[in-house]
Amino acid sequence: xxxxxxxxxxxxxxxxxxxxxIYQTIRTAHLERAAEFAPAVYxxxxxxxDFDAQLASQxxxxxxxxxxxxxxLLRARVSFLExxxxxxxxxxxGSLLAAAAVRFNPRSKAKVVxxxxxxxxxxxxxxxxxxxxxxxxxxxxxxHSLSRRLDRLCYGTPGAEQLYRTLLSPGSATKQxxxxxxxxxxxxxxxxxxxxxxxxxxxxxxxxxxxxxxxxAWPSVREGLPxxxxxxxxxxxxxxxxxxxxxxxxxxEVHLDPPRHVIHEQLxxxxxxxxxxxxxxxxxxxxxxxxxxALAHGCHVVTTDETGLASWLQDNGHTVIEHRAxxxxxxxxxxxxxxxAARQNQTPxxxxxxxxxxxxxxxxxxxx
Numbered sequence: 504x505x506x507x508x509x510x511x512x513x514x515x516x517x518x519x520x521x522x523x524x525i526y527q528t529i530r531t532a533h534l535e536r537a538a539e540f541a542p543a544v545y546x547x548x549x550x551x552x553d554f555d556a557q558l559a560s561q562x563x564x565x566x567x568x569x570x571x572x573x574x575x576l577l578r579a580r581v582s583f584l585e586x587x588x589x590x591x592x593x594x595x596x597g598s599l600l601a602a603a604a605v606r607f608n609p610r611s612k613a614k615v616v617x618x619x620x621x622x623x624x625x626x627x628x629x630x631x632x633x634x635x636x637x638x639x640x641x642x643x644x645x646x647h648s649l650s651r652r653l654d655r656l657c658y659g660t661p662g663a664e665q666l667y668r669t670l671l672s673p674g675s676a677t678k679q680x681x682x683x684x685x686x687x688x689x690x691x692x693x694x695x696x697x698x699x700x701x702x703x704x705x706x707x708x709x710x711x712x713x714x715x716x717x718x719x720a721w722p723s724v725r726e727g728l729p730x731x732x733x734x735x736x737x738x739x740x741x742x743x744x745x746x747x748x749x750x751x752x753x754x755x756e757v758h759l760d761p762p763r764h765v766i767h768e769q770l771x772x773x774x775x776x777x778x779x780x781x782x783x784x785x786x787x788x789x790x791x792x793x794x795x796x797a798l799a800h801g802c803h804v805v806t807t808d809e810t811g812l813a814s815w816l817q818d819n820g821h822t823v824i825e826h827r828a829x830x831x832x833x834x835x836x837x838x839x840x841x842x843x844a845a846r847q848n849q850t851p852x853x854x855x856x857x858x859x860x861x862x863x864x865x866x867x868x869x870x871x
Contacts, residue, residue: 509571520541522543523584525546527594528551529564531551534555545564553760578610579608585618586615586617586649591625602615615655616656619667622660625642655679662811685859687856701732701772701774712779714745715744731841732756734755770796774844776804778806780806782826787809789811804821
């Protein structure tokens with residue numbers, strides 16, 4: 504980062520009241536939310552594939568390595584520093600260095616806060632070599648150290664809260680709050696639901712997102728509901744299979760990585776969102792952005808018990824499948840949900856008036 508850019512970042516931090524947020528990896532969803540949150544400077548290391556440069560230009564978003572970030576924080580008047588969550592191993596070093604920088608800065612009396620979604624023990628991942636085993640032990644210590652440096656820790660799901668309290672037991676000085684990552688109702692263009700039962704999948708075209716199970720279940724669903732149609736949105740390793748299915752079946756529609764407004768339109772017209780995620784040794788569905796967006800558009804959700812929102816979804820009338828039984832029960836569960844949701848036209852779900860992530864931001868960054 505050049506000296507000129509450093510001064511630009513420092514001026515931006517002062518202009519937004521000293522609020523700084525650090526991201527290991529930033530994506531379009533973060534940028535969209537930035538417009539709703541209190542002004543802050545966003546410092547990130549990596550871009551997600553869906554990073555929208557034009558959207559980023561509308562906020563104070565800067566790419567910065569961990570050493571540049573620490574140097575900036577040693578010089579800035581920071582009031583709130585939001586770091587990556589303590590169980591995110593990839594971002595631990597940068598988060599700890601940033602937290603230490605604001606503590607050593609005599610001009611700064613920053614509160615250090617974090618938002619947690621992790622619901623899979625990151626230290627249970629296989630460690631094949633002695634180096635990876637040593638790294639795991641080191642990361643465990645760093646996670647504990649970071650959790651004890653936090654002034655506030657907000658959990659986005661019950662699954663995250665349970666895991667953190669079990670693994671890290673954050674210190675008594677750390678204020679903790681559970682604010683479920685539920686959306687408020689989306690007020691995009693009010694399109695009517697499709698006239699036929701419509702199923703939508705949004706996400707990575709991969710087995711970990713359960714798309715292979717969806718494709719396998721579709722013939723049975725279509726046989727029971729001949730008028731049903733399916734919309735597949737995303738891209739990934741199963742793209743060829745998806746395109747082959749769409750070419751052979753006129754009731755299957757595919758959108759490869761479309762603009763955001765297309766996703767909103769399809770959710771508004773669909774009856775059921777399916778996201779049957781499977782756990783892998785290194786990954787578990789924390790929330791599932793498609794689930795959140797589907798709820799905001801009044802869709803019924805069919806998913807597995809891998810999402811951190813599983814208990815809430817089950818308690819509120821949605822369909823949650825035990826992930827080990829996915830391949831055998833997905834087809835009948837989808838058929839039942841699709842037929843029922845099409846009759847009701849919209850799943851009656853009580854959503855918060857304020858988006859859960861926005862509410863979490865307000866809690867973490869509040870004065871006092």
